[in-house]
Structures are given as C-alpha cells and as structure tokens.
Amino acid sequence: MHFRNLILIAIGLLYFCSCNERYFHLSKVKALPKRGTFNLNYINESPHYMSNEFEKRIRKTSIKNLEDQGFKFTEKWPNLTFTISLKVDTALSISRVFYGPSPLAGYYDGYKKYITVLIKIDNNKLSKQVYERDFTGYFYNNFRPDIHRTISFTNFLLNDIPEVE
Secondary structure, three states: OHHHHHHHHHHHHHHHHHHHHHOHHHOOOOOOOOOOEEEEEEEEOOOOOOOHHHHHHHHHHHHHHHHHOOOEEOOOOOOEEEEEEEEEEEEEEEEEEEEOOOOOOEEEEEEEEEEEEEEEEEEOOOOEEEEEEEEEEEOOOOHHHHHHHHHHHHHHHHHOOOOOO
16 A cells, blocks of 8 residues: 555656656747738628628638748738638529528529639739639538638638748
8 A cells, every 4th residue: 555655656746747848848939930921901802792700700810820820910011911802603503502501401493602712922022923822612601601611711722822932
C-alpha cells in the first residue's frame, strides 16, 4: 500500500512538473506578418438572395482565415487587396431540384440556383491583378445551409491561394 502511494505521487509530480516545459511551444503569440498586409473588399451581385448578414459573416471568417495564413489586415496602405464577389445565378433549364436540408426538404421541378464565389487579388504596389479563381455550388435559398456552404467555398478558395507578390 505504501509503495503504491509513492508511485502515484511520483507520477503526479512528473505530470505537474513537466507540463509547462512540454507544452510551452503551444502558447499563442501574435507574430509579425509573414506574407504582407491586406484589405478585403466584398461585392454582393445578388442582394435579393443574400442579406447584410452574409457580408458580415463572410468578411469576418475571411479576415480570420487570412490572418491565420500570415497576412495582416489593415485599411491604410495594404500591399494586397482581396476582393470577394458573390453572385447567384439560375440555370436555364427546368430540372428536378433537391431542396434541403430543412424540415421542408424534398424534390421539386424548377430552375436550379447556383452561387459563384470569385476571389481576386490585386497587388497595390504594382497596380495589377495577380490572382483570380472562382468556385460554383448549389444555392438553396435557405439562410443556414447557404451561409455555411458559402463560408466553406470562400475558405477553400482562400486556403488555395499561392504565394503572391
């Protein structure tokens, strides 16, 4: 019984003494920008389908994503300007469309809607566009699934940008 208590105390001391040293590198410290400074513009080409809440949520997550990649957000004299354009289009042909996920999920015959997220990067020092890419996906015209899908599309495009100068 006495030997067992000594082993538990020794394990406890090892655990508490080594924690600070072992996990010290995980503490978060704001680092200097590695990839330069940026500003973010947002263009909503379909205001009928997307409200101001779309802009706020996409802007917030995009700035956070870019800062995690090593950019620093600034509105005064940025090196790069990111432009995010959102546009909802309707297909020209009637087809069977799945409307979901929602309590009203189901199929109906109608025109499919698509959302296109376009990312453009302009270098302000060189006064030229250095990158452009878009992604298209289904648009359900239902706020919760649409905002999450749009944020996912935007994060996918922002995570895929190459080194730009």
